[in-house]
Amino acid sequence: MLNTIGVIGLGVMGSNIALNMASKGEYVAVYNYTRDLTDKLVEKMDALTINPYYEIQDFVQSLEKPRKIFLMVTAGKPIDSIIASLLPFLESGDIIMDGGNSHYQDTERRYDELRPKGIGYLGIGISGGEVGALLGPSIMPGGDRDVYDKVAPILTKIAAQVNGDPCCVYIGPRGAGHFVKMVHNGIEYADMQLIAEAYAFLRERLGLSVSEVADIFETWNQGELKSYLIEITAEILRKQDALTGLPLIDVILDKAGQKGTGKWTSIQAIDNGIPTSIITESLYARYISSLKEERVIAESILASPNMDQMHLDKTLWINYVKQALYMGKVCAYAQGFTQYKMTSELYGWDLPLKDIALIFRGGCIIRAEFLNVISEAYEAQTDLANLLISPYFAEKVTAYQEALREIVCEGMRSGVALPCLSASLTYFDSYRTGMSNANLLQAQRDYFGAHTYERNDQPGVYHTDWQ
Template sequence: MLNTIGVIGLGVMGSNIALNMANKGEHVAVYNYTRDLTDQLVQKLDGQAITPYYQIQDFFQSLETPRKIFVMVTAGKAIDSVIGSLIPFLEKGDVIMDGGNSHYEDTARRYDDLKSNGIGYLGIGISGGEVGALTGPSIMPGGDKDVYEKAAPILTKIAAQVEGDPCCTYIGPKGAGHFVKIVHNGIEYADMQLIAEAYTFLREKLHLSVEEIAEIFETWNQGELKSYLIEITAEILRKKDELTGLPLIDVILDKTGQKGTGKWTSIQAIDNGIPTSIITESLFARYLSSLKEERINAENILSGPEMDPQNLDKHLWIEYIRQALYMGKVCAYAQGFTQYKMTSELYGLDLPLKDIALIFRGGCIIRAEFLNVISQTYQEQPDLANLLIAPYFAEKVKEYQIGLRKVVCEGVVSGISFPCLSASLSYYDSYRKGTSAASLLQAQRDYFGAHTYERCDLAGVFHTIWQ
């Protein structure tokens, strides 16, 4: 019997994707450029229909036609190298799927190169980490619709399922799938940083123990803040270090890593004039955290505000920080979905916003309770400019802005850095103002550079001789 699909790249994600496919009834051929990872996967098998191959020719010959090959290797040159090695064996109608975190522009280039030879290419965003890869991730495929249809029976089968629907949908042409994934990761960066700032306030201002904060996050996860990241935060805070007996969070070095996708989100937004200040501040927060040695030195030189000891009403302020976190998350998702909308219009991608929200409900890292509301919002208002002005969220932020304002102000006077909470408030206040000080900036630009300006009361472009 020929294999229905092949998987190349057997690291943690690739191995788990292969196991997921086999567990869902597919016959899977697997290949890795080094034998060790193939052997490790073989040792995990428990009767699954996975056949290892150690020569690329044998791998190819084992696949039914048109061949469907899922590539799960490191983004960048490794993908190009794999594609280059496959080309001599590929035939018209075959399909290559890149499930890594590739840059969407690289995906578009590979798509064009392969399409000219009659080969289908799908750039597939995958979210859910190693557990999601095994049990059901959120899947974001981009490429030609007819090529997607060849792979759809398998992709929808291995995706997370929510209320009977797969968390997989056709996203759009060329690199659309990987574009949606990088912005997903930008939202993820912001969401994580907002949660970290809420944790900081609970610990440094309310002086709560790690155990008490874990209980708060667990409670929050029962309500409108319910999400994967809130859930795992509670679990993380309950974890004890086996060596010291301390909360594990207290022995983890405060230097945050990143693999580039958040950076790509910000660069794309900057290049296209899209305001993603919360997402970008979360990226800068990671960069600043990496300067650990400098921060230790600065702590001994730079001073913060002198504060009189005060006892804040814990119950009141826990509610304020809950409101602040919810509003910050709404603003971050609003920026991400605005980036989807504006980019879709700019490049004619026709991104299905309501469907994107739906496939984020399961498997992926940013899955959250209010994604159902976001999807319903775009179902009813497909041309909505910004989630903040949707009736449901407009009412929520009207109510919760007091919590965000109080938390940000308390942080400022206390010398606590809240890059994403404060950026959320600035974004909200800037977006809700019909008139701003940008008129002064335009006047300055015209003064020193004769860049001209428009007027509120007359049509046309104007320049003033200022001196």
């Protein structure tokens, strides 16, 4: 019997995707550039329908037509190399799916290169990490709709399921799937940083123990803040270090890494004039964390605020932190979905925003309780400019803004850095301001560069001889 689908790239994610497919009844051919990972997967197979191949030609010829090949390979040149090695053995109508974290513009280039050869190409965002890959991730496929339809029965079957619905939906043409995954990761960066800042305030300003903060996050995960990231934060804070007996969090070096997708999100937004300040601040927070040695030296030179810290009522301020975190998360998601909307309009993609929110509910890293509300907001108003002005969230942020102001001001007063919470408040205040200070910027630009300006009382373009 021929295999129904093939998987190339058998690292943790690729192996788990293959196991997921096999567990759902697919006959899966697998191939890896090096034999060791193939052999390692074979040991896990048991009775699953996974068939290993050690030559790429044998792998391709084992697949039923039209051939469906799923790549789980490191983004960049390795993808191009694998495609080049496949092409001599493929035929018109065959399909290649890239399930890695490729840049959406690379996906569009590959799509353009393969289409004249009759090879279907899908850029597929996958979120959920290794557990999601095995048990059901959130899947974001982009490319030609008719090509997607041929693989949809497999993709929807291996995706996470929420209330019987698969967390997989056709996103849009060309590189749309990988674009949606890229911005998903930008939202993830912001969400993680906001949680880290809430944790820092609770510990540094309120003086709570790790165990007390774990209790707080566990409680928050029972209400409107319920999400995967809040859940795992509570679990992280419960973990003890086997070597020292200390909370493990206290022995983890405070230098954050990143793999590029958050940076790509900010660059794309900057290139196209899309305000994603919270996402970008979360990226900068990771960058400054990497300056560990410099920060340790600076701590001995640069003094903290020279003032007595007033006593804070813990119950009141824990609630402030909760509301500030919720509002910060709403603002971050608002920026991410604005980036989806504005880019969709720029490229003519017609991204299904209400469906994107729904497929984020299961499997993926940013799954959260309020994604249902986000989906409902876009279903009620398909042309919604910004989540902040949807009725539900407008009421929430209006009610919670005072808490966010209190936390940001107290953080500044006491020297606790809160870059993303501060950026959230600035974004909110900037967005709700009908008359901004940009008129002065335009006057300055016209003064030194004759860049002209518009008037708010009559149409036209103007220039003033300021001197």
